[in-house]
Amino acid sequence: MTAAPDRRALMLVALGNRRVAVNGGEVTEIARISAVTPVPCDDPAILGVALHRGRIVPLVDLRRRLGDGATGLPPFLCLFTQRGGADIGVPIDSVLEFGPPGGSQVPEGVTFVDFSTLATGDGAASAH
Amino acid sequence: MPFNRARSGDKGGPGTTRNVALFTVACVDYAIDAARVRHLVPTGREVGRSIVFEGSSFPVIDLRSVFRLPTGLRTGRVLLVDDGAGRNAALMVDAMGMPARLDERTLTALPAVFRGQERVRFEALAVVDDRIVVVIAPRGLLADARPRQVAV
Numbered sequence: 139m140t141a142a143p144d145r146r147a148l149m150l151v152a153l154g155n156r157r158v159a160v161n162g163g164e165v166t167e168i169a170r171i172s173a174v175t176p177v178p179c180d181d182p183a184i185l186g187v188a189l190h191r192g193r194i195v196p197l198v199d200l201r202r203r204l205g206d207g208a209t210g211l212p213p214f215l216c217l218f219t220q221r222g223g224a225d226i227g228v229p230i231d232s233v234l235e236f237g238p239p240g241g242s243q244v245p246e247g248v249t250f251v252d253f254s255t256l257a258t259g260d261g262a263a264s265a266h
Numbered sequence: 267m268p269f270n271r272a273r274s275g276d277k278g279g280p281g282t283t284r285n286v287a288l289f290t291v292a293c294v295d296y297a298i299d300a301a302r303v304r305h306l307v308p309t310g311r312e313v314g315r316s317i318v319f320e321g322s323s324f325p326v327i328d329l330r331s332v333f334r335l336p337t338g339l340r341t342g343r344v345l346l347v348d349d350g351a352g353r354n355a356a357l358m359v360d361a362m363g364m365p366a367r368l369d370e371r372t373l374t375a376l377p378a379v380f381r382g383q384e385r386v387r388f389e390a391l392a393v394v395d396d397r398i399v400v401v402i403a404p405r406g407l408l409a410d411a412r413p414r415q416v417a418v
Contacts, residue, residue: 175398176294177391178333180382187377187391187398194391194398196377224378 147237150248151217151230154206157248162236164219164253171197171227172213185209188227190218197227198256204249219253226256282370288363288399289345292335297392298347298402300365307344307356317356319346324356332387332411349404355411368392373401386410 149162169190174197176186185197197216199209209229216227244250286297305319317324324346330337342360349355373390380388386406392399 175400176292177376177380177384177388177400178294178335179380179384181379184379189393189396189398194374194377194393196379198379222378226377226379 148244149217149236150234150245152232152234153200153204153230156204156206157234157245158200158204158230159244159248159250160217160219160253164221165217166220166225167218168230168233169216169218170213171216171229174212185229188212188216190216190225190227193225195225195227197229200228200230200251200256203256219256221253221256226253228256283367284370286366286368286401287345288366288394289343289357289359290361290363291329291333291359293360295363295394295397295399296359296402297366297368297394297399298345298404302347302350302404303345304348304354305346306362307346309341309343311344313344313356313358317344317346322354324354326356326358327408327411328358329411330358330360332407347404347408349408351405353405353408355408366394368394368399368401383410 147162148159149165151158151160171188171190174186174188177184183199183202185199187194187196189195195218201207201209214229215232217230218225218227220226285300287300287303288295288297290296304324307313307317313326315326317326326344328337342358343362345357345359345362347355347357373392375390376385376388387403387410388400389403389406390401392401
C-alpha cells in the first residue's frame with residue numbers, strides 16, 4: 139500500500155479495542171513483519187528492530203505508548219512512517235479506513251496519533 | 267575508532283571491514299570487535315566474581331543482567347574482553363558464533379528512537395546472513411556495566 143498524495147487525509151487503523159487515526163500522508167507503507175530483533179534499551183515501548191526491504195527499521199509499540207498493554211509476538215501487520223529521513227514501524231491490527239468523510243477531521247471516539255512525536259512517547263491525544 | 271579495521275581486498279571494492287566475534291544473548295546476535303577479545307573461557311569452567319588471565323583481572327559481567335533480561339541457564343560461555351582503554355571484563359554470554367567480517371557499508375547507526383543507555387552500549391546495527399546483529403561499543407559497555415569504583 140502506498141501513501142496517498144493528499145496529506146490532509148486520515149488513515150484509521152484498529153489497535154486492540156481502540157480506533158486510531160494517523161496522518162495518511164505520513165504513512166509510507168503497510169506490510170507484514172515476521173521477525174523482530176529486540177535491542178535492549180531503556181524505553182519499553184521500543185519493540186526492537188526489523189529488517190524491512192533491506193533496511194533496519196525500529197518498531198515502536200503504540201499499544202504500550204497508549205497504555206493499552208503490549209503488542210504480542212510477530213508476525214504482525216506494521217504501519218511504516220518516515221520522520222527526518224528515518225523509518226519507524228508501528229504494529230497495528232488492521233487498516234479500517236483511508237480518507238474517511240471529513241478529511242482531516244478526527245472522528246468521534248478516535249485517538250489521533252501524531253507521528254512527529256511518536257518516538258518520544260508523547261504523540262497520542264484523544265479526539266473528541 | 268574502537269574497531270579493528272582492514273581494507274577488504276576481495277571483489278576489488280574500496281570497502282572497509284571489521285573483524286568481529288559473534289555471540290548470542292537471549293536469542294539476539296551481538297558482534298564485538300575481534301581485537302577486543304582476549305580469550306574464550308572453556309566451557310564448564312566455574313566462574314566467580316572475576317577471572318584472572320595472563321596476570322590481568324577480568325570482572326564477570328552477566329550481559330543478561332546488564333540488559334535486564336531473564337536469567338538464563340548457566341550453560342553459556344565467558345568471553346574475556348578489554349575495551350582498549352584499560353578496562354577488562356569477562357562477559358557471560360549464551361553462546362558463541364563464528365568469527366565474521368562486517369562490511370562498513372552494511373552498518374546502520376542506531377536509530378534515533380533509541381535514546382537511552384543503549385546509545386552508550388551499542389555502536390551500530392548490522393545484517394549478517396539476513397539476521398540483524400547488534401554491534402557492541404566495548405568502551406561504552408564496559409564503562410556502563412562495571413560497578414563504579416569510589417575512591418576513599
